[in-house]
Amino acid sequence: MTEETIREKLVGRLAMLLKMDKDTIRPDARLEELGMDSMRFVDLFIFIENEFGVELISTDMQRADLETPQALAASIARNL
Amino acid sequence: MGQRIFLSGLDWIIHALESATRRTCPTGNHSQIVLQLDGRLDHAALAEALNRFSSAFPVLGGRLARRWTLEPYWKVPRRSQPPTIRLEVSDIGGEEFWPVLERCANAPFLHDREYVMFQLFQGAGDTSFLVMKFDHRLLDARGAEQLLHLFNRYVAGEISLDELQTSCMPIRPSLLTHWKERFLSGRSLLRATRPLADCDIAGVVDGNSCGGDSSFIHLALDAEESKRFMDRAYREAGFLMFLPYALHLVTRAFDTVCRHSGRQGEYVIPCTVDLRGPDVPPDKMFFNYCSMLFFRIGPDEMNDPSSVIASLKTQLYNQRKEGLPEHFENVMALMRIMPVRAFDWMMCKHMRHCFGSFSFASVGAGFFEEGQFMGAGIVNIFHMPQVPPQTGLGFVFNQFQGRINVGVSFRENLLDSDARTKLSEQLKELCLAGAQKSRDA
Numbered sequence: 001m002t003e004e005t006i007r008e009k010l011v012g013r014l015a016m017l018l019k020m021d022k023d024t025i026r027p028d029a030r031l032e033e034l035g036m037d038s039m040r041f042v043d044l045f046i047f048i049e050n051e052f053g054v055e056l057i058s059t060d061m062q063r064a065d066l067e068t069p070q071a072l073a074a075s076i077a078r079n080l
Numbered sequence: 081m082g083q084r085i086f087l088s089g090l091d092w093i094i095h096a097l098e099s100a101t102r103r104t105c106p107t108g109n110h111s112q113i114v115l116q117l118d119g120r121l122d123h124a125a126l127a128e129a130l131n132r133f134s135s136a137f138p139v140l141g142g143r144l145a146r147r148w149t150l151e152p153y154w155k156v157p158r159r160s161q162p163p164t165i166r167l168e169v170s171d172i173g174g175e176e177f178w179p180v181l182e183r184c185a186n187a188p189f190l191h192d193r194e195y196v197m198f199q200l201f202q203g204a205g206d207t208s209f210l211v212m213k214f215d216h217r218l219l220d221a222r223g224a225e226q227l228l229h230l231f232n233r234y235v236a237g238e239i240s241l242d243e244l245q246t247s248c249m250p251i252r253p254s255l256l257t258h259w260k261e262r263f264l265s266g267r268s269l270l271r272a273t274r275p276l277a278d279c280d281i282a283g284v285v286d287g288n289s290c291g292g293d294s295s296f297i298h299l300a301l302d303a304e305e306s307k308r309f310m311d312r313a314y315r316e317a318g319f320l321m322f323l324p325y326a327l328h329l330v331t332r333a334f335d336t337v338c339r340h341s342g343r344q345g346e347y348v349i350p351c352t353v354d355l356r357g358p359d360v361p362p363d364k365m366f367f368n369y370c371s372m373l374f375f376r377i378g379p380d381e382m383n384d385p386s387s388v389i390a391s392l393k394t395q396l397y398n399q400r401k402e403g404l405p406e407h408f409e410n411v412m413a414l415m416r417i418m419p420v421r422a423f424d425w426m427m428c429k430h431m432r433h434c435f436g437s438f439s440f441a442s443v444g445a446g447f448f449e450e451g452q453f454m455g456a457g458i459v460n461i462f463h464m465p466q467v468p469p470q471t472g473l474g475f476v477f478n479q480f481q482g483r484i485n486v487g488v489s490f491r492e493n494l495l496d497s498d499a500r501t502k503l504s505e506q507l508k509e510l511c512l513a514g515a516q517k518s519r520d521a
Contacts, residue, residue: 046397
């Protein structure tokens, strides 16, 4: 799976979780500024686990790896 | 025949809580949002604007009713007289604001069909406080903030009454469908909550002595303190893990009170979560759109703050994976067919009169980023909810322009002055600095 495909799927899921139009979510948008909170971030983790088989909880990701859909997609791609 | 708006399962819990709260305290289950302003308001203009504004919301004149199929609904009357929102104005001169705000929080509505009212307190200088008191049967905390925000936009000429009328009317299906799915949700919910019913809960509620007025503690962090708080939260609990971090802090503060008063047991925390997303669409402003998560911390775990955070994160993850808030919502949709009193009795029976050690809610960032209200600057916005008698104590976090407010609400008969002081001091210390100290340090 390419990083671009991962990013698209992530943006689609984010749009669903945040009840936004996915076209309004830029890949470099900061999740915090999009209104992401703890519960929805955990929901995103569960989606990533189910969709890509990557358990983020058990990786050594830093804040910079998680802050935007773009960074998150790159991190997932590295851990596939 | 007026309009019919079906109540959700959580609305029904709120009705049961209203009934339980009124047994111990005449004020009922309501809350208030406080706008701290740096100027005086023209109260005649405010009263007039409120009158016009309220006419867009016939739902404010409604009442509870039941369909022949037993589903409860909100009956919005079709009548020529539009509902009004009452405004009371008090000039309090040099009097301290906090006791005045507490008295206001404990004052009941004028009658059974009043659900929203405003109170304006003008001080000696340029400070004033505008309070919007609201009944939880009709609005939850974020819905109430949205209503206040829409009022501000209406006054500023950004939105018309027609727009409000068409966009804010809630449309809700009956929900008395998908029975099998809801029964399966019930099984999952029971499996998850049964251990909570069996555990020995450490709480402040003691038998029937859960009455009395509510008292409040308010801690307002400034911009720098809030930034440090968030940095610590992300460092110690992980990126975006505000909820587990804030929950661990208040649990530690509560633990201090319990140790002080010799209360022992496990900490069980019902936590309100909003299912709407970061925005509150106008048609989802009225009624309740929240669900519950339940957290449990053993007293021995309190010695190690990082293990408390880890445990809360794991519980959050597991409950989300199980879809617990959705199961809760599903089950409660069926429970609505029970009469409020029977439902109230069943909740008490299941949870042995104590629903938890304390309740917890995080309202999140508000809607008033513009910072102005009718020409006056908004200094701060915070919440003062009546706490349900089943827990007797609750914590609420909210943010205004990136600044964090921590509110504590408790029944005044349940905490002596020593315990209040300890709770307040400990909370302040933990929120401002000493997050990594162990409780015995």
